[in-house]
Amino acid sequence: MRITWFAWLAKHFGEYGYSEGLWRAAIGTGAVLVTAALLWLALHRNRPAAVAAAGLTCALGIGWLAFH
Template sequence: MLWLTRHFEEFGYSQGLLSGVVGTLAVLITALLLAYTLRRSSLAALAAGTAVGAAGIAWLATH
């Protein structure tokens, strides 16, 4: 979270706090839902959740 705070403007937060928070929460909820569906295999759940979270935040950073 500290890193995210340092790069505040790069993640759409400069366009308004609400849009940045909504985008970030949507990414994190998607990652959690994916990890939950794969809960039988904890390694796959962790890897998939991490990958989706990182990809979503990277997408937010570039768009």
């Protein structure tokens, strides 16, 4: 599922910024949160790495959506 998710994200990389409207912004934010959750689950055995990866993903993903 993770590979499929990242493939979908790569395919639709530029389509879900906040400047695209409320519905697309909600989908983009949801995609960022799901990606952060997948990273958390992938790294759950090393809690500091999981927290850092998920937090960085959220910050960079939502920041990218805001300026896209």
